[in-house]
Amino acid sequence: MLAPRESTSREHRRLDGLWDFALDRDGRGRAEHWERGPLPGARPMPVPASWNDLVTDRDEREHAGEVWYQREVRVPRASAGRRTVLRLDAATHAATVWVDGTEVARHEGGYTPFEAEVTGLVHGRETVRVTVCVDNRLSLHTIPPGVLVEEEGRPPRQVWFHDFENYSGLHRPVWLLTTPTAYVADVVVRTGLAGGAGTVAYDVTTVGEGRTSVRLLDADGAQVAAQEGASGELVVPGAVPWRPGAAYLYTLEVRHGEDVYPLAVGIRTVRVEGARLLVNDEPVELHGFGMHEDVALRGKGHDDARMVRDFALLRWIGANSFRTSHYPYAEEVLDLADREGVLVISETAAVGLHLSLMTGVTIRGESTFGPGAIDEVTQRAHLQAVRELVERDRNHPCVIAWSIANEPDTRVPEARDYFAPLFAEARRLDPTRPVTFANVAGAGPDVCTVSGLADLLCLNRYYGWYVDQGDLAAAEAHLEAELRAWRAAYDKPVLLSELGADAVAGLHSLHARMWSEEYQRELLAMTLRVLRRVDGVIGEHVWNFADFATAQQFHRVVGNRKGVFTRDREPKQVAHWLREQWRGGYSGG
Ligand code: GCB
Known part of the structure; x- marks a missing residue:
């Protein structure tokens, strides 16, 4: 599906701004056909934005279910005799769309676009009513997965397996496009x-x-x-x-x-040769971040201002790359990366396929793959997620690799059966880019059943944080030993795709104790020292670019604080240090 681009033959209108919005607390909307008339009790809601942090009622914020958006749309006069398309860049996580009460589209997957031709419905009309019902519920059959916990006397509660807020809504622009009929x-x-x-x-x-x-x-x-x-x-x-x-x-x-x-x-080539990643046949090192589309109030709503600031900070700090952890980012982000020459690993929304990590609920004994857990229905949704990602992003020169998933449980043989078709599909759709996934701690080279399928090894490791807590000397030895074990097992490039420590901005400790800005800096210094020593390591993506919202947990201080920048994009101490390393020309690999 082509991204909206205006031209002499194409006219595009962004339907952004305030829409009517209703939260369907009792799940009545579909039975009562809210698409047929004005939404009951409607209040204003901006598009694009997550709705969650814009409501003041705590129960509403936690609502697991459907919400409804609606607005009148003036039909462009120029649409006569032309094809008219309604396009939504992202509805998280699933949506149904109606034009004047007629269903025109359904889509699952919260971070990829979908569209419907509505020519017949707008023909001869001055205005039409567009209604979108958005569902934020996750199940073991969705990408990403989750579990809805239903208990007597309480509204359903959404549990998810990823470490970021389950923001929902119309997160990216909505468009009315007209093109010629051919x-x-x-x-x-x-x-x-x-x-x-x-x-x-x-x-x-x-x-x-x-x-x-x-x-x-x-x-x-x-x-x-x-x-x-x-x-x-x-x-x-x-x-x-x-x-x-x-x-x-x-x-x-x-x-x-x-x-x-x-x-x-952009005319360029990318390939892996032995343990090197080559762009235009020249070896590249990757220095940058795992990021998030996340900011106060707006949540995951696309925001040009945030995006421009983020790219300015990437340049300021000397980063040359990032991973779209843990979902496809807005196409505007890839457009800007194309313009700025930033290298991107583009990832599907398959995060949390590891039921023994962070679940909080017990599912089938917490073995990840198999009936009653992540099964062939999930795999079909995952295949679709791979297709939609590759088909959306494959023309972007900035995209240098596909990431199929973040931190799945690859210790078990079923993981290989689950993942092999996904790697094959990515390669079938795009034989020109390396395919990878982010490997989780504990799935080392001796036990991981999926790394053999990857062209590039992306490792998420938290030595000095989740293991060897506060003991950077032990962390240094263990990280080096593990990296050397990977290099001995595979002649493939290794990217440390996550590393980091939480630091609460303003918390200081002369002895560099955990959670302080000093500890975060020392942990990064230790890690980069190790990376420089191990041949075949092509760089690091620090976790995370900025602090971000998560579910409530005892180890989250109103969100994840591993940002090198705060959530409002101000530098922590480590940012200045990293800037010296990256702009001073760190040479790893
Ligand atoms: C990880 C995950 C990332 C988390 C991070 C953390 O391994 O990939 O989503 O936010 O660790 O901070 O725990």
Whole structure:
């Protein structure tokens, strides 16, 4: 599904702003057909935003179930004789959409877009009523998984297995798009570099009659290549490659009939060779973060201001990369990473496939994979999540790898059966990028059954925090021993994809005790020291870029405090130290 891009033939309206909103506390909305009229007791709610932190009632904040959004939409006059599409960039976690009471779309998965053609429904109308019912419930069959706990005399309670708030709502823009009736439905590009020339192989999917052609424009808008037909390969002599930190973007102008779709294209290659990760055939080190789309009040709602600040801080601190932990981020984020030359590992929302960690409820003896737990129904949802991620993000030069999951329980043989088809599907859809997953502590090289499937080893390790607590000397020895064991077992690059310590901003300790800003800095210094010593380690993604909201737990201080920045994006002590390391040219690997 193509991202919304305006052109001479495409007009797009963002339906952002205040919508009517109703929380369906008793689950009556569907039976009473709230889509057919104004929502009962409606109150204003902004889109995009999570609704959870905007309500004042505590029980409402914890509501597990459906909420309803509604607004009148003026039909663009220019829609006559054209195709009109309603698109939602993200409804977390599942949604049903109606236009004037007619159901037009259903979607599961809270972080990928979906759309419905509504041409017939808007035809001849001045306004239509758009209603969206959003469900925040998670089950063992959803990605991410969770469990709804139902107890006599209490509203249902959602338990989830991931360490971030279960924010919900219309988290990203909603669009009304118009295109010609014959149009460009999809385009896939694959770029190459050889002997100073760049190549852009393309494959266009179209609907309706018309001639299909493409032309490639350089950053100044000058045409550098052109071709007729729905697929082919453009050759660009003297191409300027897209490089980390030095992005260069061409525009592929795709035409079909009257329709024009402009796609940003960075010409670059990425591959793994032995224990090296190569971009444009040059080894790269990754220095950066696991991040979250999370900020006060707005929750997971996309916010250009937050995004711009985050990228400014990435530059300030000298980071060159991040992982979209633990779900696909807004496409705006990838667009900006394309422009800024930031390298991205794009991850599905499959977080928490490890039932013996952090569950708080007992499920089938807490063995993760099998009937009654994470089973083939979950696997089907997971396959769909992989497809939607790859199909959405594969044209972004910034995306250098796919992450299939975060910290699944890969110690058991069933994990390999569960994951093998998921890796295969990612590779079938995109043979050009390495595929990986974030490996959990305890699933070392001797026991992990899935690492053999990965091109790049991403390890989440908390030596000095969850293990060897407060004992950085022991942590140093244990981390080094484990990294060496991985390198002995696999000739693959290793990224320390999580490391870190909680630090409450403003808490200081001369003796660098846990939770202080000093301890966080010392733990990171110890870890980076070890990484420099082990050959084949290609870098680190510190956990986390910023403090973020989580469920309530005794080890969370109103949220996770492993941020190098606070939740309002101010630096902790460690940020200044990291900046010296990364901008001073740390050389690992
Ligand atoms: C992890 C998880 C991440 C958590 C982090 C922590 O391993 O991948 O989601 O937030 O640890 O701080 O415990």
